[in-house]
Amino acid sequence: MSYVLAYALVSCREPPVSGPSAPSVPPVPSVPPVPSYGPYRQDCPWCGSRRLRVRVRGAGPRQGAPHRSQIERCADCRHVFRNPPLTPGPERSLVRAGVRLRHGLAARAMSRRCPEPESWLDVGTGDADFPLTARTHFPYTSFDGLDPTHRVLRARAVERVEEAFVGRLTDRHIAARLRGRYDVVSLFQYLERVPDPRAELRAALGALRPGGHLLVDVADPRRLFPVHPVGLNAELVAQGCTVLTGTRVHRVIARKDA
Numbered sequence: 001m002s003y004v005l006a007y008a009l010v011s012c013r014e015p016p017v018s019g020p021s022a023p024s025v026p027p028v029p030s031v032p033p034v035p036s037y038g039p040y041r042q043d044c045p046w047c048g049s050r051r052l053r054v055r056v057r058g059a060g061p062r063q064g065a066p067h068r069s070q071i072e073r074c075a076d077c078r079h080v081f082r083n084p085p086l087t088p089g090p091e092r093s094l095v096r097a098g099v100r101l102r103h104g105l106a107a108r109a110m111s112r113r114c115p116e117p118e119s120w121l122d123v124g125t126g127d128a129d130f131p132l133t134a135r136t137h138f139p140y141t142s143f144d145g146l147d148p149t150h151r152v153l154r155a156r157a158v159e160r161v162e163e164a165f166v167g168r169l170t171d172r173h174i175a176a177r178l179r180g181r182y183d184v185v186s187l188f189q190y191l192e193r194v195p196d197p198r199a200e201l202r203a204a205l206g207a208l209r210p211g212g213h214l215l216v217d218v219a220d221p222r223r224l225f226p227v228h229p230v231g232l233n234a235e236l237v238a239q240g241c242t243v244l245t246g247t248r249v250h251r252v253i254a255r256k257d258a
């Protein structure tokens with residue numbers, strides 16, 4: 001209700017007068033539309049095996065659409081994933097509400113493990129919806145955002161993040177710049193959308209300082225059962241982390257050991 005009221009108040013205001021006395025507002029970059037699904041892939045994103053089995057057919061939200069997504073399972077490493085993968089973008093309102101709820105729960109879960117981080121990088125941040133929600137639990141934390149699209153520049157323009165990086169964690173120049181810099185790195189519904197999730201996971205750990213915390217949320221907001229790397233926890237342990245959450249959860253919190 002208050003949101004509607006605030007919107008009405010804003011829309012009734014006089015348009016800002018341009019001139020020397022008007023406050024300077026940074027230009028907000030426009031963003032082209034993103035397709036819902038990426039290309040179909042023949043190999044497992046986690047281990048590279050080509051022995052894929054369809055688990056649930058036609059599970060995409062757009063029944064009858066030309067590029068429906070299905071749930072597939074790797075016969076070698078048991079990784080379950082959506083194929084073709086979803087790409088980040090505007091979602092239906094019900095899905096958005098579910099994502100917002102998960103953002104709040106994830107931030108709260110992290111606040112119990114790491115109550116006062118100074119610096120936080122949200123990877124695949126898009127419009128920085130997650131930092132916006134997390135800020136209520138972490139008012140003194142500096143949030144930066146990284147995204148392959150220019151949406152993150154828009155997020156910086158409206159001050160949802162302090163620093164914005166366009167690209168991937170695995171890009172060499174980005175990895176070099178962010179190495180060992182953050183108290184928390186979050187990957188919110190990100191690993192399931194990238195071509196090489198293990199490489200991204202390692203790069204995320206590279207951006208953490210020793211003792212820093214990693215937050216990985218791999219819940220698919222469209223489905224009740226998880227679509228996530230079975231080998232996620234094992235990989236984190238192999239990379240020198242202590243996993244602080246259970247083995248079969250959608251949200252994994254791990255600490256990078258010194």
Ligand SMILES: [Zn+2]
Pocket residue numbers: 044045046047048049074075076077078079
């Ligand atoms: Zn596999």
